Amino acid sequence: MSLYEITSFVLSIISASTPLLLAASGELITEKSGVLNLGVEGMMLIGAIAGFATAHATGNAMLGVGASAFAGAAIAMIFAVLTLSLLANQIATGLALTIFGHGFAALLGAGYVGIAAPTLQKLAFPGLSQIPFFGPVLFDQNFLIYFSFAVLFGIWWFLRKTHAGLILRAVGDSHDAAHAMGYPVLPIRYAAIAFGGAMAGIAGAYLSLYYSPLWSQDLAAGRGWIALALVVFSAWRPFWLLAGAYLFGGITYMSLYLQGLGVPIPSPLISALPYAGTVVVLVLISRDRRRTRLNQPACLGKSFHAVA
Amino acid sequence: MFRLEPRGERSAFWTFSSPVLAVLLTIITMGVIFAVMGAPPLTGIETFLISPLLTVSGLSSLAVRAAPLIMIGVGLAFCYRANVWNIGGDGQFTLGALAGAGLALFFPNEAFWWFYPVVLIAGVLGGMFWAGIVAVLKLRFNANEILTSLMLVYIAQLVLVWLVTGPWRDPQGFGFPQSAMFSAGATTPNIFGTTMHLGCILAPLIAIAIWQIMGRSVLGFQLRVVGQAPRAARYAGFSNAKLTWIALLVSGGLSGLAGIIEVTGPIGQLTTTITPGYGFTAVIVAFLGRLHPIGVIFAGLLLALSYLGGDAAQINLNLPNAITGIFQGVLLFYLLGADILILYRLKRVRPVVKATVLTPEPAE
C-alpha cells in the first residue's frame, strides 16, 4: 500500500471513531459518578437534529455544535430529575430516554430530511499539515476531532489529578460515604449527567454536520449503544477509551474495506468482534473483585437515598 | 418549597393510582402535542387510542402485537423481581428464533404432528442458552449482567444477519437476505381464520402461570426475598446462584419462545429484522406492569395499542410515525416520576422564621 492509501485509510478510521469517542467520553464521566445512563442513543439524535437545524438556520456549523451540546444536556436533565430527585430506576429511565429521544428527534427533524446544511470545515495548521502522513492525520482535521482529543485528555487529567475528580470518583464508588463527608452527591451527579448529555449531543452533531452530513431519523444507527459498550470495554479508563474507540470504529470500517479487497470473511461476523471483545474485557476486569473495585464505580446504577 | 418525605411504608393507594395518573398525564401531553402539530387534540387522541379498537381486525392486530411484548415482559418481570437486570430480551428472542428455525430448515419435510411443539421447545432452549451465558458470566466472573446481556443482543443480531445472508439463505430466493419459508408443519397456527395466532393465547396463560408461581410457590417467595433483601435471603439459606439461574433461564426461555412463535407465525421465515426492539419495549412493559404478570398483560396491550395508534394517526391525520415513540417515552417518564409518590409524600415546607421563642428548635 502506498503512503497515500495508508494515510487515507487512517483518516477514514479516525473519522468513523470520533463520534464514538465523544459520546463515550461523556458517558464515562456520568458512570464514574455512579449513574448508568442508557439513553445515549436518544441524546445523540436530539443533539444531531438540534445541531443540524441550528446550522441550517444560521449558516454556521459551529453554532450548530453549540446548540447540540445544549440540547443534549437539556434532554439529559429529564433523566437526571427522574433518577436523582424522583429516585426512578436508572435502567428503565435510560431506555425511556432512548425511545423518547428517538421519537422526539424524528418529530423535530421531519422537515429537515433531504436538505443540505453547512458542514464542519477542516482546520489546517499551516505548514504542519503538509508533513506526509502526520500532516493530514494530526494537523488537518475538523474542529471536533481536535476537540475529542482535548476532551479525552481533559477527562484523564480531571479524574486523576484534580480534587474535584477525586470527589466525583468518591461519589461513584460510595455515595453514602461521600455524603457523610459532606460532599453534595446529587449536584455532582446532575453535573455529570449534564456533561454526558452534552457530549452525546456533540457526537450527534458530528454525525449530522460532518460524517454523513444530512438528517435522517436513524442517523445514530446504534452508535449510542456502542458508546456504552466502549465505556465498559475501556474499564472506565480514559486512554483505554481512546484505544477502544479506534478499535470499534476501525473494525466497522475494516469489515467494509476487506469486502472491497475480496476477502471472504462474512462482514457481520467481523462486525460482531467489538461486542464479543467487550464481553471478554468485562469478564477479565470483573473476575478479580479487588481489581474491579479499582475501576468499576461500585455504585453504578444504584439510586442514592439520602439518609438525613 | 416542596420536600419529599419518606412515608415509611408503601402507599397502597398510590401503587394502584400512579399508573392511572401517568396515563392521564400522558393523554393530556399527547393532546398538546397533537394541537401543536396541527391536528385537533380530541380527534388525535381518539384516533390514537380508540380507533384501533373499533374493528375486529384492529383487535386481532392488537393481540398479535401484544403477544410477544407480554411474553417477554412477564419473563423480565420475573427476572427483575430477583434483582437480576436482564436487558438482553432481544438477543434471547433472536436465539430462540434461530434455534427453532434451524430445526425447521433442516427438516423441511417433517409432517409429524409433534414437529411443531419440538420446534417451539427448541426455541425455548435457544433463548435459555443465550440467557445462560449471562448467568455464567455473572456468577462465575462477577460480570455485570446489564452490560453482558446488552452486548449479547448485538452479537445475536449479527449472527442472525450472517446466517440469513450466508449459510441459511434461501437458494430459491434470488439472493434476497432471507431464509426459505417454513413448511406447514413448522408454522404457528392461526385462530379461527383471524390474524391472531397461538402466541396470543399462550401469552396470557403464561402470565397467569408466572403469577401463580411468583405469588404462591416457595420458589416465588425465595425469588422475591432475594430481590428485595439479599442479606436476609442469605441468612435464610436461599441459594443466590440457583435463583439467579432460574430467573435468567425463565426470562430467556420466554423470550426465546416469543421469538420462535414470531418467526414461525407472522413472519414465516428468517429475515434480517425479526424484532423491532421487542426486548427493549418489553422492559418498559415490565415496568409499566409494575413487575406483576397481570399488570404486564395490561401494559403489553397498552403499548401494542400505541403502535397501532401511531399507524392510524399516520393514515388518518398525516402525523409522522414518531408519535408512537413519543407516547411510549412520555408514558414511562410520567410513570417513573409518579412512582415516587408510593414511597414518599410531598410536604410543603414553610421557610423557617427566626423568632424569639423559648421552645427549642426541632431537631433536623
Add this chain to the structure above:
Amino acid sequence: MTTINRRKLTQILGGAALAAPAIMRAARADAPLKVGFVYLGPVGDFGWTYQHDVGRKAAQAALGSAVVTSYVENVPEAPECQAVFENLAASGHKLIFGTSFGYMNYMVKVAGQYPGIKFEHCTGYKNAPNLATYDIRFYQGRYVQGVIAGKMSKAGLAGYVGSVPVPEVVQGMDAFLLGMQSVNPKAKLKFIMIDSWYDPGKEGDAAKALIDQGCDIITQHTDSPSPLQVCASRGIKGFGESTDMVSFAPTTELTANVNEWGGYYTQRIKDVIAGTWTPSNTWGGFDTGMLKMAPFRNMPADVAAVATAKVADITSGKNKIFTGPLTDQTGKVFLASGTTMDDGTLSGLQTLVAGIQGQLS
C-alpha cells in the same frame, strides 16, 4: 397538498376509519376513488420514497377530484406492515401500492383477505388475481452511467456501493461495467455490499473504502446522498440514485437514475376507474418513460452527446444491453453470441460479468 386539503382529507378518512362497513355499503360509482400508498422510508428521504411520492402527487394532479390519495411512511418490511395494509383496505381504499420488496408475503396475505381491493407490489415477483407487480429496468440507466464512467475515469476502475446481492443489483453492476467496457474494454469494477438500502454512515464508509482502494469514479445502488458527499470531499466524480442529488454535490454529480412513477400510477388508477385493471407484471424503462436520466452535468459536451445517443439506442430497442457474448468471471461464456437474455433469466440474474472484482458469496 395544502393544509386545508389535509383537513378535509382528515375528516373524510377519519370518518371512514370509524365507519368502514357503512362506507363500503354506501360507496357509489361516482365517489372519488381512494388510493393508498405504503412507503418504506420517509417521503423526505430525497431518494427512493421521495420519487414514489412525486409520482403519487403527479397522479393526483392529473386526475384531480376523481381520486383521493393518501400514504403511510416509514413502514418496515416486517409483520407490522400487514396491519397497515389491512387498515388501508378496511378504510375504503380500492387500490393500494406497496413500494418495497419486503412487503411481498404480507401483501399476498392481505390481498387474499380482501379480494375486492386491488394491490400493486413494486419490485416483487408474486402475483394474484388482485395483485399486480411493477418495476423499472434500472439497469438501462446504469449502462448509460457506465458509458459516461468509461469516458471520465482515468484509472479505469469504478466503485459500486451495493446494498444486497439480489438480481436487481447484479443487473446494475453488470450493466454498468458493460457500458464502461463499451468505451474502455479494460475497465474494471469493485463493489462493496453494505447489507442495507439506506444507511448514510455505512454508505459513506463504503465509498471511502472504494476510493481508498483506487476507484476514481463511484456509483451507488443505495439511497442516501452520502457516497456523493464523500466523492465531493475527495474531488471524485460520482452518480446519484433514484433522484437528482445535485444539491448535495453540485460539482461532482455526473447524472443519476431518476425513477418516474407518476405516469404508471396515473394509468393504473385510470384502469381501476374504467374497470380495465389487470394483475399485470410491468417492467418499464426508458421506452415507457418510467426511467429518466438526470441532466448530464460536470462532463465535457462530447461525453454528454455520447450518453444521450446511448439513451436513444436503448429507448428504440437497438441496444438491449444483455446481448451475447457475455463472459463471467471465470471466463466462461454464459450468454451465447447474438442471443438476448430473456426477462425471466434477467430477473433472477446472479452472474457477475468478467471484470468485476469480488464474489457475491
